[in-house]
Amino acid sequence: MSSPEVLVIGGGPAGVSAALELARAGIDVTLCEQGPRLGGAIHRQPDDPTQSVRVPRSHKQRWQAMSDELAASTVKVLCRHMFAGIEATGAVLLEDRIHGRLVTRRPAALVLAMGAIERVAPVPGWHLPGVVTVGGLQVMMKSTGRAPDGDVLIAGSGPLLVALAAQMASLGNAPVAVLERSTRLMSVSVIASLLRAPAYLWEAAGYLLTLARSGILPRRGAFVTAIAPRDGRLSVTTLDRHGRERQMLVDRVALHDGLLPNSNGTMAGQHGPFIVRAGDCREVLGGTAALADGRLAAHAVLAQIGKAVRATKVPAAILARERQAQAALNTLFDYSGRDPAQLPDETIICRCEGRTLGQLRSMLSGDDPVSAREIKLNGRFGMGACQGRFCAEWVASFVASQRADGSPPQASEIVGSRWPVKPVPIAAFVTLPPSHPSE
Amino acid sequence: MAVVGAGIVGMSAAHFLSRAGWQVTVYDAGVVASGATGSADGAVSVASKKPGPLMTLAVAAVKFYEQLVATGILVDEYLPRSTFVVASDHEELAVLERHAGELEAAGVPIRMLKGAALMAVIGAAAPTAIAAAEVQREGHAVGYRVVERLRQLGGFAIRRNCRVSGFESSNGCITGVMTEQGTEPADAVLLATGIGSMHFLAESGLIRPRKGQLIVTDRAGADSPHFPGPLMSCRYLVSKGSQPADSAVASRSLGLVIDPLRTGQFLIGGSREDRDDRETADADVVATLLRDAVALSPSLAQLRIIRVFSGLRAATRDGMPIVGHVGGAENLWIATGFEGDGICLGPMIGRLCQQMICGESPEQDISALDAARFGLTLAAAA
Ligand SMILES: Cc1cc2nc3c(=O)[nH]c(=O)nc-3n(C[C@H](O)[C@H](O)[C@H](O)COP(=O)(O)OP(=O)(O)OC[C@H]3O[C@@H](n4cnc5c(N)ncnc54)[C@H](O)[C@@H]3O)c2cc1C
Ligand SMILES: Cc1cc2nc3c(=O)[nH]c(=O)nc-3n(C[C@H](O)[C@H](O)[C@H](O)COP(=O)(O)OP(=O)(O)OC[C@H]3O[C@@H](n4cnc5c(N)ncnc54)[C@H](O)[C@@H]3O)c2cc1C
Numbered sequence: 001m002s003s004p005e006v007l008v009i010g011g012g013p014a015g016v017s018a019a020l021e022l023a024r025a026g027i028d029v030t031l032c033e034q035g036p037r038l039g040g041a042i043h044r045q046p047d048d049p050t051q052s053v054r055v056p057r058s059h060k061q062r063w064q065a066m067s068d069e070l071a072a073s074t075v076k077v078l079c080r081h082m083f084a085g086i087e088a089t090g091a092v093l094l095e096d097r098i099h100g101r102l103v104t105r106r107p108a109a110l111v112l113a114m115g116a117i118e119r120v121a122p123v124p125g126w127h128l129p130g131v132v133t134v135g136g137l138q139v140m141m142k143s144t145g146r147a148p149d150g151d152v153l154i155a156g157s158g159p160l161l162v163a164l165a166a167q168m169a170s171l172g173n174a175p176v177a178v179l180e181r182s183t184r185l186m187s188v189s190v191i192a193s194l195l196r197a198p199a200y201l202w203e204a205a206g207y208l209l210t211l212a213r214s215g216i217l218p219r220r221g222a223f224v225t226a227i228a229p230r231d232g233r234l235s236v237t238t239l240d241r242h243g244r245e246r247q248m249l250v251d252r253v254a255l256h257d258g259l260l261p262n263s264n265g266t267m268a269g270q271h272g273p274f275i276v277r278a279g280d281c282r283e284v285l286g287g288t289a290a291l292a293d294g295r296l297a298a299h300a301v302l303a304q305i306g307k308a309v310r311a312t313k314v315p316a317a318i319l320a321r322e323r324q325a326q327a328a329l330n331t332l333f334d335y336s337g338r339d340p341a342q343l344p345d346e347t348i349i350c351r352c353e354g355r356t357l358g359q360l361r362s363m364l365s366g367d368d369p370v371s372a373r374e375i376k377l378n379g380r381f382g383m384g385a386c387q388g389r390f391c392a393e394w395v396a397s398f399v400a401s402q403r404a405d406g407s408p409p410q411a412s413e414i415v416g417s418r419w420p421v422k423p424v425p426i427a428a429f430v431t432l433p434p435s436h437p438s439e
Numbered sequence: 440m441a442v443v444g445a446g447i448v449g450m451s452a453a454h455f456l457s458r459a460g461w462q463v464t465v466y467d468a469g470v471v472a473s474g475a476t477g478s479a480d481g482a483v484s485v486a487s488k489k490p491g492p493l494m495t496l497a498v499a500a501v502k503f504y505e506q507l508v509a510t511g512i513l514v515d516e517y518l519p520r521s522t523f524v525v526a527s528d529h530e531e532l533a534v535l536e537r538h539a540g541e542l543e544a545a546g547v548p549i550r551m552l553k554g555a556a557l558m559a560v561i562g563a564a565a566p567t568a569i570a571a572a573e574v575q576r577e578g579h580a581v582g583y584r585v586v587e588r589l590r591q592l593g594g595f596a597i598r599r600n601c602r603v604s605g606f607e608s609s610n611g612c613i614t615g616v617m618t619e620q621g622t623e624p625a626d627a628v629l630l631a632t633g634i635g636s637m638h639f640l641a642e643s644g645l646i647r648p649r650k651g652q653l654i655v656t657d658r659a660g661a662d663s664p665h666f667p668g669p670l671m672s673c674r675y676l677v678s679k680g681s682q683p684a685d686s687a688v689a690s691r692s693l694g695l696v697i698d699p700l701r702t703g704q705f706l707i708g709g710s711r712e713d714r715d716d717r718e719t720a721d722a723d724v725v726a727t728l729l730r731d732a733v734a735l736s737p738s739l740a741q742l743r744i745i746r747v748f749s750g751l752r753a754a755t756r757d758g759m760p761i762v763g764h765v766g767g768a769e770n771l772w773i774a775t776g777f778e779g780d781g782i783c784l785g786p787m788i789g790r791l792c793q794q795m796i797c798g799e800s801p802e803q804d805i806s807a808l809d810a811a812r813f814g815l816t817l818a819a820a821a
Contacts, residue, residue, distance in 0.1 A: 088719035104722060269719065368590070371470035371599060377477060378587040385657050385745050418720065423657055423743035430733055430740070432726040 003028050004108030004305055007092060007273070009083040012040020013287050014279020015113035016066050017294025018301075022111075023073045025302055025309075030105075031075050032094060034082040038070075039063065041115055041135065041280075042287045044142035051145025054170050056203055059287070083114070085419025090271030095424050101431035102424065109274040109301040112266060113294060116259035116280035117389060120156070121337020122357070125227030126255060127348045130234050134256035138164045147171035150251030153236055155179035155224045157333040159204065160256055162218060166207035174214040176250060179222040181257075182334035183241055193328035196321055199288065200329060225338065227253055258335035259284045260393060265417040276300045289322035340398050350391045352384020360395065364402050372409030375399065382414040385423055389415060440796075441466060441616045441625040442595075443603045446476040447781055448774050449631030450586045451789020453595045454512075456629075459797050463595035464625075466618060468602035471590060474633045475781060476582040478750030480653060480698055480706050482669065483783045486522040486574040487676060490541040492807035493759065496784060498545055499803050501577050503787040513786075516588050518701065519578040520668040523552075523561055524676070525571045525735060531673035532570050538676055539572040548575040562665035563736045571670075579669075579698070582782045605639075605821040606768070613768045627770040629792055634715075634753040636775040639821045640765070642813060646776055648715035649754040652724050653708035656742040664738045666699040672735055695731045697739065705739065707732045711752075711779075720747035752778045756813075762788060763795070763810035767817035772796055773810055 003026065008019045011033030019031040031038075037045045043063040046052045070077070080097040087093055091104040118133045120126065134156065137148060147168045152175040154161050165178045194201050211217070221241025228235045236248045261281050268275045278297035279290035292315035299309045345358025363370055363379050375381055381395045382388025388395075392414035400408030440456050442449045445467035457463045467473065483504050488494040507513040524539075526532040539549050550573040552560055557571050564571065590597065598618070607615035607622055615622045630639055634648050672695035698706040710724050725747055733740050755761060755776035765771045774792050777784055791801040 087725075088716065088721035089723075091722060093722055102722075102726070368597060369599065373470050373473060373477070374583075374587065377472065377583045385743075387746060418746055418748055420744060420746070423745045425740075425743050426656070426729050426733065427740040429726055429744065430730045432722060434723060434727065 006109045006301055007105055007107040008111040010113035010115060011038035012115050014290035014294040017291045018111045018278050018298045019075045020069055021295045021298035023075045025307055029075045032078045032081040032083060036079055044139055046145045047143050053142050053145060053167055084424050085421045086269055086272045090269055095428055100428050102428045107273050108305055111276050111278055111297050112281050113278040114262045114281045116284050117262045118256060119258045119260050120255045121257045122347050122349055123224050123338050124344060124347045127351045128227060128229055131227060131253045134160050134164050134254045137254045147173035151176045152252045153177055153250045154254045156256040157181040157335055158256055158258055162207045166210040169210050169214040174216055178218040180218045180220050181223045183221040184332050190328045190331055193324050197325035257337050264421040265415045267417045274304045285322045285326050289319055292318035350381045352386050353380045355380050372413035376414050441628045442631060444631035445471045446474045446633055447582050447586055447785030448788055450589045451786045452629055452631060452792040454589045455790050455793035457594035459793050466598045466601050466603050470599045472583040472586045475750050475752055476586055478748050479582050479782055481579045481581045481782050483578045483580050484522050485547050485577055486524055494545045500784045500787040516584050517578050517580045522574045522577055522669050522671060523571045524671045524673055525568050526673045527567050534676060535572055535673050560667055563738055565735055565737055608768055611769055613770050630773040633775060634751050639818055641816045641818045645813060646753050646755055648751040650712040650714050650749055650751055651709035652720045652749040653706055654725060654744050655746045656705045657745050658703035659742060669696050669698040670735055671696045697732050697736055715751055720749050754778045760808050761810050762805050762808040765810055765815050765817055
């Protein structure tokens with residue numbers, strides 16, 4: 001009997017780590033990444049190797065070591081292969097973007113390491129062209145090796161804001177301002193927790209120093225209240241912690257309000273493979289944790305298919321430490337976004353379908369407790385191309401905030417668990433050979 | 440009045456019953472439109488109906504939708520349009536011509552399109568199409584939107600997540616409905632429970648689930664070829680059993696309709712499978728449907744699919760819906776078994792149920808749907 005195949009989805013640190021650990025145990029592993037290169041969010045590689053963004057040396061070394069081991073391993077790497085879901089008979093669907101076709105696999109186990117999705121809390125005008133996410137801008141910069149041009153405003157909350165700002169400054173185009181919503185301060189206990197994972201402190205210090213040299217200090221307690229088009233640019237209204245309003249004219253706005261696991265609704269079906277999640281896709285704990293979590297996922301797979309697992313407590317200990325550090329870090333930020341009560345009715349909530357907060361509010365008026373499914377079908381929230389991956393969480397929590405009856409809807413009721421997890425070209429789908437040739 | 444089932448049939452009946460003076464409560468085991476009504480296409484169409492009572496009723500149902508628009512009940516929820524049944528070979532053409540003749544006999548306006556006329560009208564059709572019948576004066580309505588509109592108009596109460604398990608009766612009369620949340624009094628009951636109806640009936644195997652898978656695409660660009668209405672492959676007629684399956688095309692179980700939605704998206708479907716796993720969709724069926732769709736209209740290959748969903752139709756043994764009185768209780772009625780036609784027939788059936796329950800004579804002849812043909816009686820457990 002040939003050894004069972006394991007499929008790993010996602011070529012970031014978690015996926016690569018899981019694939020390597022499985023290969024070390026002699027398992028036949030295939031690693032699928034939708035993009036052209038491995039690396040994930042943190043180790044994103046440039047399109048042109050001579051044009052790279054400066055990243056902390058420890059990051060570079062870590063990725064180099066993994067790439068080397070991968071090259072020498074038995075792991076089969078498939079780039080430009082997107083995981084599209086698991087269909088009824090249990091087959092895993094992959095969109096092969098190199099050949100423009102759909103292929104199926106029937107692995108014994110599936111490791112999902114698809115990273116995080118960025119959360120952006122709605123504000124009026126956030127759907128306009130020129131408004132992007134902080135992570136999206138960073139990925140673009142890492143790919144092209146160039147800072148985005150024009151005047152850029154960075155706003156929201158989280159460590160990613162200063163990371164992007166510093167990287168832009170190093171590439172010669174510092175943002176015009178960084179607005180960090182949070183006013184929370186470091187406490188002794190937070191510092192104590194972070195000292196156990198000091199890399200974060202060093203990284204942050206490096207970024208802040210770079211920014212200070214460019215004359216930029218994050219404005220804490222400030223946030224965006226509205227964005228509107230003006231003369232081909234974006235007019236942004238901001239409020240600071242003292243309640244002072246300000247207008248700025250910029251070319252781009254980069255927003256970010258935290259990260260969420262990219263679970264995309266995939267569930268183990270009756271006939272499908274054994275599924276384990278790893279890295280940010282399971283719990284958003286950052287790059288170091290993702291490496292450890294990849295190994296843990298591999299161990300879970302090995303246990304499931306009856307292979308001996310080398311006993312080690314190391315990855316679990318790393319995970320515990322990183323979880324504590326992340327928890328400490330999270331106390332410094334404020335991912336709540338603008339209070340919905342302050343948002344005007346015209347605010348777009350579902351960007352795919354252009355549905356507004358006013359439409360959501362009117363669905364919830366009246367005594368009849370409309371269900372999540374009805375909000376989705378009739379309100380069209382989550383019915384567009386992204387199928388709710390970007391608005392479902394916000395819609396669900398807004399509905400919960402309006403309901404006192406203790407039956408808050410879940411984001412999963414809006415996203416659902418159907419495939420494809422992302423749009424698939426029909427041209428690719430029709431290439432799928434029939435598994436039962438028709439009579 | 441207790442109406443069991445918040446699908447299009449139950450909600451339409453609740454609407455008309457409440458207007459006729461009943462105090463109505465609708466009970467649903469799930470939420471509004473969580474059954475077939477929420478996972479269907481919305482062809483309000485005569486084009487695919489079997490000749491006979493069903494075709495006649497469908498003609499009346501289309502008129503009923505027009506009436507609901509005119510009276511302001513379904514404003515904006517019904518889109519009049521033609522359906523185009525396309526034949527791609529001579530066997531299909533023979534089926535098409537026979538079916539077109541029967542539709543015309545039932546009073547449906549038909550225009551046959553061939554050659555240059557066909558291409559001029561249906562820009563999106565493949566060059567391999569040899570003929571099409573334009574079935575005029577029908578339309579489209581989205582089941583869950585119709586139901587939402589009726590909910591907004593109000594006049595009756597809805598109890599979600601409240602499964603009805605049986606009835607309390609005395610002297611051959613139902614006096615209450617038993618739910619998970621307790622027993623509530625009722626003077627009359629209408630079962631509009633779709634595939635869930637068997638729970639209440641003594642007969643077994645009368646209604647069976649027939650799964651359908653539907654594909655949703657993203658929006659087509661403004662420059663994409665013209666779809667004047669839904670394109671239906673002639674094979675659909677065969678899979679739906681509207682025409683006797685006597686030719687080589689008969690072995691297919693996948694009928695094909697490409698339905699251009701108002702949003703610019705398309706619904707492509709659907710399969711007819713005798714199974715009940717409603718939450719899943721399989722790649723084989725989807726790939727086959729898509730291949731057939733691209734063969735019928737090559738420009739679809741430029742789009743992407745964003746979702747595949749499936750629903751369960753309630754298919755009766757003789758392929759006809761069941762509407763009427765259930766034996767074993769004087770004040771119990773049923774309306775179920777609409778298989779692939781409930782969005783089309785639902786609102787009118789709701790009206791006819793109200794007339795039947797109020798002791799008026801229904802404005803359409805529904806004797807062919809009478810529950811008495813199966814001698815339906817209430818299950819002992821209910
Ligand atoms: C935009 C962004 C920027 C970040 N920048 C930093 C930073 O500068 N510094 C820092 O310390 N941390 C950063 N983080 C945190 C970072 O996510 C983690 O540190 C780490 O990258 C998590 O690793 P992972 O392997 O779990 O996920 P990721 O590194 O996100 O890797 C997931 C991979 O899965 C692939 N994928 C997703 N869906 C599919 C699919 N359907 N089919 C196939 N492949 C798929 C993605 O293309 C990606 O390559 C960032 C996170 C994000 C989201
Ligand atoms: C894929 C697909 C495509 C279709 N396309 C079309 C089309 O184009 N045109 C057309 O006319 N028709 C179409 N149909 C058919 C149409 O959807 C159905 O005929 C119609 O929705 C039936 O409505 P209903 O109210 O009878 O049943 P349902 O909508 O199924 O409603 C029954 C309700 O009863 C509830 N229920 C069941 N048991 C209980 C209980 N014990 N207690 C409380 N509640 C209960 C259920 O939760 C459900 O909400 C399609 C169907 C499918 C699946």
